[in-house]
Amino acid sequence: MSERLSSVVTRGPSATRELGERIGEELGPGSVIALIGELGCGKTCFTKGICAGLAIPKKQVNSPTFAFVNEYHGRLLVLHLDLYRIEDASTGLDVGIMDYLARARNGVAVVEWAEKVLPLLPDERLVVRFEFLSARKRRIELAASGARFVRILRHLESR
Ligand SMILES: Nc1ncnc2c1ncn2[C@@H]1O[C@H](COP(=O)(O)OP(=O)(O)OP(=O)(O)O)[C@@H](O)[C@H]1O
Numbered sequence: 001m002s003e004r005l006s007s008v009v010t011r012g013p014s015a016t017r018e019l020g021e022r023i024g025e026e027l028g029p030g031s032v033i034a035l036i037g038e039l040g041c042g043k044t045c046f047t048k049g050i051c052a053g054l055a056i057p058k059k060q061v062n063s064p065t066f067a068f069v070n071e072y073h074g075r076l077l078v079l080h081l082d083l084y085r086i087e088d089a090s091t092g093l094d095v096g097i098m099d100y101l102a103r104a105r106n107g108v109a110v111v112e113w114a115e116k117v118l119p120l121l122p123d124e125r126l127v128v129r130f131e132f133l134s135a136r137k138r139r140i141e142l143a144a145s146g147a148r149f150v151r152i153l154r155h156l157e158s159r
């Protein structure tokens, strides 16, 4: 499977949101976006951007910490999963993650704390890793697996 890696530094939440938005604009049905990084590194902020790119108002988008999953309706159906409270892939299965992924088959699944369930996610995916550099700076590494995500990254880099 084709792969591509790209890294950017954002200086403030609006830059992280805009990056998400540019990706969201290009997503097609059946996209899986895996977000990895510690508390407060910008996963939800980036998700708001992805949703904006899919014509979902950002005020609708919040971490579904108690429900595991939020559902938004925009250009595509978005399932926003937050796995903070689950331990590993086996607990992920217990809370029905495979059903959520199946429901997002024609939509978009955005998964916070995705490192806990990476083996359960499809091979074709965009993995986004967030790293704190300072209070307002984050390094965001985008790892595309599969032709469609590789194409999106290439396009992003050329803009
Ligand atoms: N460059 C940046 N990118 C993203 N967020 C930033 C940046 N600089 C500062 N912030 C701040 O960091 C916080 C990121 O919060 P956010 O809820 O997106 O993180 P999270 O990774 O989803 O956290 P959690 O693990 O609790 O779900 C926000 O308060 C935001 O304003």
Ligand SMILES: [Mg+2]
Pocket: 043, 044, 045, 063, 082, 112
């Ligand atoms: Mg969050």
